[in-house]
Amino acid sequence: QVQLVESGGxxxxxxxxxxxxxxxxxxxxxxNGMHWxxxxxxxxxxxxxYIRNDGSNKYxxxxxxxxxxxxxxxxxxxxxxxxxxxxxxDTAVYYCAKGKSDYSNYVFDYWGxxxxxxxxx
Amino acid sequence: xxxxxxSPSSLSASVGDRVTVTCRASQSINVYLNxxxxxxxxxxxxxxxxxxRLQSGVPSRFSGSGSGTDFTLTISSLQPEDFATYYCQHxxxxxxxxxxxxxxxxx
Numbered sequence: 098q099v100q101l102v103e104s105g106g107x108x109x110x111x112x113x114x115x116x117x118x119x120x121x122x123x124x125x126x127x128x129n130g131m132h133w134x135x136x137x138x139x140x141x142x143x144x145x146x147y148i149r150n151d152g153s154n155k156y157x158x159x160x161x162x163x164x165x166x167x168x169x170x171x172x173x174x175x176x177x178x179x180x181x182x183x184x185x186x187d188t189a190v191y192y193c194a195k196g197k198s199d200y201s202n203y204v205f206d207y208w209g210x211x212x213x214x215x216x217x218x
Numbered sequence: 219x220x221x222x223x224x225s226p227s228s229l230s231a232s233v234g235d236r237v238t239v240t241c242r243a244s245q246s247i248n249v250y251l252n253x254x255x256x257x258x259x260x261x262x263x264x265x266x267x268x269x270x271r272l273q274s275g276v277p278s279r280f281s282g283s284g285s286g287t288d289f290t291l292t293i294s295s296l297q298p299e300d301f302a303t304y305y306c307q308h309x310x311x312x313x314x315x316x317x318x319x320x321x322x323x324x325x
Contacts, residue, residue, distance in 0.1 A: 142254075142256075143315075144313065144314040144315060159313060192261055197267060200267060201268075203250070203314055204264065204309050205307075208261035
């Protein structure tokens, strides 16, 4: 079965950087577009970034452009999110999500359990 | 960018009730509209994609309709496990976005 397991979250100070990972299994990772979606406490989900199956195209939400980089290693079936210059408003649960490749990679058909990032001094 | 507006933001209903949630897009998105259910402490789960297509494993009491800018999620007979928050999301183009959510509570 599809499994997505995020890691790398924690309590970090403003202005620092963090790299999140998402280990994928149970499907052909190299054939699927992948996303990061975050959810601040008590708020709705917010799409953050997308990467095409081969890494050739990447898209970002406007408010994070320039601070966030999505990447993947298909040989390790792992998705990454590098977040720089962390701000209090980046505090959220970060989910990786799989694109529904049999219909549209912009539909999230499986999600991980999430990893909490708390930005606080 | 496309903005998604859901209504109501919350509702109270009883088991067995028919429940309708509405989502409106700020521009036409054809049928590129999806619905998710989220329970406390859990990740969202896909219910409906392409406005009306039921995701595998989702009970048939859930249905979706609409096209263009106006969409509806209907639960035909509310069950105890359906008390949750529901979000719409457009998949028309980047940047993707979600509606603000509708919390379905027990009456």
